[in-house]
Amino acid sequence: MPELPEVETVMRGLAPILENTRIAKARAYAPKLRVDIPKDFDVRLSGNLITRLIRRSKYILIECEDGLVAILHLGMSGRINIYGANSKHPPRAKHDHITLLTENGDLVVFNDARRFGLLVFSTVSGIDQHALIKDIGPEPLGNGFNSAHLAAGLKKRKSPIKNSLLDQKLVAGLGNIYVCEALWRAGIAPTRLANTLTAVEIEALVPIIRTILKEAIAAGGSTLKDYAQVSGELGYFQHRFNAYGREGEPCSADGCRATIQRIVQSNRSTFYCPTCQT
DNA sequence: CGGCCAACCTGTGCGC
DNA sequence: TGCGCACAGGTTGGCC
Numbered sequence: 001m002p003e004l005p006e007v008e009t010v011m012r013g014l015a016p017i018l019e020n021t022r023i024a025k026a027r028a029y030a031p032k033l034r035v036d037i038p039k040d041f042d043v044r045l046s047g048n049l050i051t052r053l054i055r056r057s058k059y060i061l062i063e064c065e066d067g068l069v070a071i072l073h074l075g076m077s078g079r080i081n082i083y084g085a086n087s088k089h090p091p092r093a094k095h096d097h098i099t100l101l102t103e104n105g106d107l108v109v110f111n112d113a114r115r116f117g118l119l120v121f122s123t124v125s126g127i128d129q130h131a132l133i134k135d136i137g138p139e140p141l142g143n144g145f146n147s148a149h150l151a152a153g154l155k156k157r158k159s160p161i162k163n164s165l166l167d168q169k170l171v172a173g174l175g176n177i178y179v180c181e182a183l184w185r186a187g188i189a190p191t192r193l194a195n196t197l198t199a200v201e202i203e204a205l206v207p208i209i210r211t212i213l214k215e216a217i218a219a220g221g222s223t224l225k226d227y228a229q230v231s232g233e234l235g236y237f238q239h240r241f242n243a244y245g246r247e248g249e250p251c252s253a254d255g256c257r258a259t260i261q262r263i264v265q266s267n268r269s270t271f272y273c274p275t276c277q278t
Numbered sequence: 279c280g281g282c283c284a285a286c287c288t289g290t291g292c293g294c
Numbered sequence: 295t296g297c298g299c300a301c302a303g304g305t306t307g308g309c310c
Contacts, residue, residue: 002303034286034305058304076304077288095288114287116304132305159281168305175303224303244303266282269301 002058002074004140004173005216005237010080011055013230014108017082018062022049022103030097034075034118037098044068044121045100057136057172067124071132075116082230083107137171140209145171147203154194154202161197162190162265165209174209177222177244180271182209184243189277190270191263215240243271251276 026045028037038044049065062070074080083089085105092099098110098119110117122130137153138144153170154161164170165179174182183190185208188201197205216222221235224245229235238245242252247262251273258275 006303073304075287076302112287113289114302114304116287118305157280163281166304177303222303267284268304 002076002078003175003178003222004055004058005178005213005219006221006235007058007060007074007173008055008217009221009229009235010074011053011060013082014060014080015053017102017104017106017108017230018050018100019053020049020051021106023047023100024103025099025101027099027101028097028119029092029099030115033097033112033115034073035120037119038121041098041119041121045070056133057139057168058175059132061127063124069122069124069127071118071120071122071127071130072110073118073132075112075114075118077114078110078112078117080230081109081111081232083109135169137167137169140171140173140213145206145210147199147206150206151199151202154197157194159194160190160265161188161192161194162270164194166266166268171209173213176268176270177241178209178212178216180244181212181242183277184272185212187276187278189274190265190272243273246271 023045026042028041030037048068050062051065052063054061054063058073060072062072083106089107093111095113096109096111100108127133138149154164157164162179162183165174166176182205186201186205188197188205216237219235219237219240220229220233222238223234224238243260246260249260251258251260253273253276256273256276258273260271261274263270
């Protein structure tokens with residue numbers, strides 16, 4: 001479920017359970033997800049006190065009192081389920097790979113069918129230089145993401161704008177859904193070469209990306225399958241998609257009579273309106 | 279360095 | 295009902 005708004009939603013659900021909370025018992029049931037789970041996973045986390053959760057791009061950083069940071073990524077199919085202290089904890093389900101039992105009796109479970117997610121360790125002092133983190137571009141909701149940054153990045157690129165916006169080095173946290181949606185709102189064809197965007201288009205794209213992400217976060221993210229939120233509630237931003245997943249449906253732009261098309265770019269589906277996106 | 283593809287996995291839905 | 299294929303919210307290593 002995981003682009004920036006979904007990861008933010010998961011983190012917000014997790015924070016009240018984990019922040020300022022000691023882990024009674026941490027367990028990993030799989031030797032590896034996308035990469036190896038640290039062999040000392042259990043000992044490093046069990047008994048440790050979690051001080052803070054931070055989202056960086058699509059990563060959730062779990063900071064501990066002793067300086068340990070657990071870097072968690074949900075991949076394509078990663079989910080977090082929480083079973084409260086006053087509910088019966090279910091037996092381990094298929095694809096449950098990691099569990100954290102807190103001192104309060106809450107159980108946090110990471111489930112990931114495809115195992116494209118990951119959990120690795122870093123430290124508070126080393127996190128900014130960690131291989132997974134150091135090359136990530138600015139947060140789209142922060143000050144570092146602005147038209148000057150975007151213009152400079154796009155100028156160097158000859159690939160389609162769709163591909164460029166998916167590049168986490170240019171801007172953090174966007175994925176297939178929100179890139180499609182942003183380009184639809186901006187009226188920019190996904191096939192346009194990045195270095196052909198005008199200053200005006202780039203100027204417009206920045207606040208559009210911000211707005212879409214904020215709207216999606218407010219909606220609890222998008223639920224394509226299964227649960228988006230830690231609480232089990234469904235995100236509902238998918239009801240507001242204008243392009244993503246709407247192949248063959250009429251374009252929702254005022255007065256537009258065209259139909260949303262699906263094309264493939266870099267082996268991934270792109271949805272767009274051939275009339276209003278130029 | 280930029281760009282492109284295959285690869286990493288499992289599950290689901292659809293056409294036949 | 296079963297089979298095979300296409301496709302799925304991400305990332306990255308290897309190769310031009």
